[in-house]
Amino acid sequence: MKFAVKSLLVVSAATISFAAIAADTIKIGVSGPFTGGSSPMGVSMRDGVKLAVDEINAKGGVMGRKIELIERDDEAKNERGVQIAQELINKEKVVATVGFINTGVSLASQRFYQEAKIPVMNNVATGTIVTKQFLPPEFPDNYIFRTSANDTIQSGMIVDEVVKRKYTKVAILADSTNYGQLGREDLERTLATKGIKAVATEKYNIKDVDMTPQLLKSKQAGADVVITYGIGPELAQIANGMEKLGWKVPLLGSWTLSMGNFIDNAGKNGDGARMPQTFIQEPNTPKRKAFIDAYVKAYKPANGRISSPVSAAQGYDSVYILAAAINQAGSTDGPKVREALETLNGKIEGVVASYDKPFSHDDHEAIKAGMPVMGEVENGRVIRAK
Numbered sequence: 036m037k038f039a040v041k042s043l044l045v046v047s048a049a050t051i052s053f054a055a056i057a058a059d060t061i062k063i064g065v066s067g068p069f070t071g072g073s074s075p076m077g078v079s080m081r082d083g084v085k086l087a088v089d090e091i092n093a094k095g096g097v098m099g100r101k102i103e104l105i106e107r108d109d110e111a112k113n114e115r116g117v118q119i120a121q122e123l124i125n126k127e128k129v130v131a132t133v134g135f136i137n138t139g140v141s142l143a144s145q146r147f148y149q150e151a152k153i154p155v156m157n158n159v160a161t162g163t164i165v166t167k168q169f170l171p172p173e174f175p176d177n178y179i180f181r182t183s184a185n186d187t188i189q190s191g192m193i194v195d196e197v198v199k200r201k202y203t204k205v206a207i208l209a210d211s212t213n214y215g216q217l218g219r220e221d222l223e224r225t226l227a228t229k230g231i232k233a234v235a236t237e238k239y240n241i242k243d244v245d246m247t248p249q250l251l252k253s254k255q256a257g258a259d260v261v262i263t264y265g266i267g268p269e270l271a272q273i274a275n276g277m278e279k280l281g282w283k284v285p286l287l288g289s290w291t292l293s294m295g296n297f298i299d300n301a302g303k304n305g306d307g308a309r310m311p312q313t314f315i316q317e318p319n320t321p322k323r324k325a326f327i328d329a330y331v332k333a334y335k336p337a338n339g340r341i342s343s344p345v346s347a348a349q350g351y352d353s354v355y356i357l358a359a360a361i362n363q364a365g366s367t368d369g370p371k372v373r374e375a376l377e378t379l380n381g382k383i384e385g386v387v388a389s390y391d392k393p394f395s396h397d398d399h400e401a402i403k404a405g406m407p408v409m410g411e412v413e414n415g416r417v418i419r420a421k
Contacts (some may be wrong), residue, residue, distance in 0.1 A: 038156045060103035061096070061367055063088075063357070064123040064132035066144075067159070068111040072241065072268045073341035075135045075295045080159050081106060082334050083350030084133055086326070087358075089333075097358050098365065105129055109140050116140035120147040120304040130367035131156065133353045136346070138162030139213035149178050152369040154360075154376060158353035159346050161189065161290070162217045166399045177399060178373055182353045182387070183345075184313050186218045189289050190225040191404060192311045193262060196287055198229055202260040206253035208234040208246070208273055210265035218264035218289055220365035233288045234258055243269055246276040254282050271300030278304045285309070293410055295342035305412045309420050311404055312410035313387045314348035316341055316417070326351060326386040340416060352385035356393065356401065359383050 061229075065084050067077035079132060088102045095187045105127045110117040123129045124147055132148060133156040135141035141160040148155045149169045155178060157165055169177045197205060207222060209215035219236065226233065234256040237249035250273070252263060261277070261284060263270055270292055277283070285307065291297070292310035301308075316322030330347060331339050341347050356376070361367060364375040376394050383390040393401035409420040 061100050061361065062103050062127055062129045064103055064105050064107065064119075064127065064129040066109050066116065066119050066132055066134040067136045068140075069106075069108040071111055072296065073111040073136055073266055075267060076159055076291075076346040077108070077111075077134075078347040079341055079343035080350035082330065083347035083356050084158075086329055086333060086347075087351045087354035090329075091358055097361050101353075102358070103136055109137075109144075111140060112136045113139050113143040116128045116144035119228075120144040120355070121192040124148065124151050126237070127383060129153065130361070132368070133158055133350065133357065133373065135160045135165075137212065137214060138165060138217060141165050142168065142213060145179050149174070152176075152178060153178060154178050154357070154369060154373050156353040156357055157183065159183050160214075161319070162214060163187045163188050163221055164217065174378070176370070176373060176396075178369065180376055180394060180399045180401070182349045182356065182393075184290065184311060184407045185400060186289065187225075188402065188407065190218070190221040192389070192407065192409065193222065193287055193289070194229055194231070196309060196409065197226070197231065197260060199263075199286070200260075202285070203231070204234045204257050204259045205231060206237070206256065206258035206261045207233045207278045208237045208239065208249055208253070208263050208265070210269055211238050211240050212406060214266075215264045220264065222264065232339075237290060237394055239265070239269060241269065242265075246271055246273050247280070250276050250282065252278055254280065260285045260287060263292065264267045267296035267298075268295035268300060270297045271305065271361045272296070274301040274304040274308065290336060290345055290407075292412065293343065293345060294338040295340065298412055298415055298417075299352050301412075303361060306414065308412045310410055310417075312345055312417065313344050313407045315408070315410050315419055316344040317419070319345050322384055323386050336355050339413070344417070348386045351389050352383075352390070353399075355383055355385060356390060 106121040209219040235253040360375040364371040411420040
């Protein structure tokens with residue numbers, strides 16, 4: 036009997052010990068589409084996040100505590116994103132969340148974090164409104180931050196390319212999601228500042244496989260360039276559709292023209308497509324080389340090409356910025372972490388950029404105009420546009 040009691044006490048002590056260890060981790064949510072058409076972005080982001088967390092944990096974690104990632108696949112569905120946000124906040128008790136790939140999912144979900152005063156680091160979603168949902172005076176403090184290039188920045192770069200290359204008849208093809216339509220609006224506003232009005236503006240849906248009607252209207256309108264706002268699979272249908280029509284005009288668009296499932300599905304028809312990029316998979320600095328080497332070693336992407344290098348790099352950097360804020364705050368309390376994010380001390384060496392006070396109380400955009408570069412698809416990869 037004494038042996039049984041002693042054994043029970045040992046088991047109980049071990050259980051309490053393991054529970055204490057689990058409770059001592061810093062839980063951070065990572066939310067994105069890990070399946071479906073948006074998955075190259077979601078998986079690359081998640082893997083970049085995991086790489087950063089592994090590095091930080093190997094050095095002792097944050098405030099002496101290991102980071103524990105709570106991963107959830109939102110399937111690029113707004114309603115699923117809402118469900119996940121509530122679960123991560125109320126059940127998992129995360130102290131912050133990184134992720135959100137799709138602008139619509141972000142806009143639908145992040146209000147729950149705002150209400151709970153828990154910071155969100157949007158590391159891929161680019162809709163301009165994402166960081167502007169909760170502004171003063173209605174909301175004294177905003178808990179939504181971003182490490183990706185918003186659509187105002189991207190639209191400016193795309194229009195600069197239009198003007199520089201002297202295109203005069205623009206066709207816009209945008210998908211029907213919040214991402215596509217909000218991006219189209221930003222693009223139209225920016226074109227208007229240069230006195231340019233699109234000769235054709237066409238919409239399509241996710242999973243559409245025939246863009247012939249939209250492309251024919253654009254061709255008949257005399258367009259000399261096609262600008263896109265969508266994601267990889269449908270963007271490939273646009274490039275392939277142009278080839279079928281024998282219509283050879285330049286293809287410009289938002290950063291998603293760098294997605295692996297655009298490049299692979301479009302093949303040679305995707306060559307020459309240009310887009311803004313915060314990160315290109317080239318080892319042109321020691322930090323970037325180390326990141327690329329570590330990513331390829333850990334996840335072994337086909338042909339060594341990251342499916343969405345931008346997503347991976349921005350995911351990686353978002354964790355280091357968040358960890359620095361928690362360290363500075365000396366706490367995982369949401370308001371204290373938010374305040375630390377807005378007043379970060381010291382530089383944070385990321386792979387996208389070196390961040391020196393990336394945020395303020397009124398500016399939650401880490402990526403500023405002038406930081407991204409133009410990329411171009413060439414032989415199955417994205418290179419710096421010449």
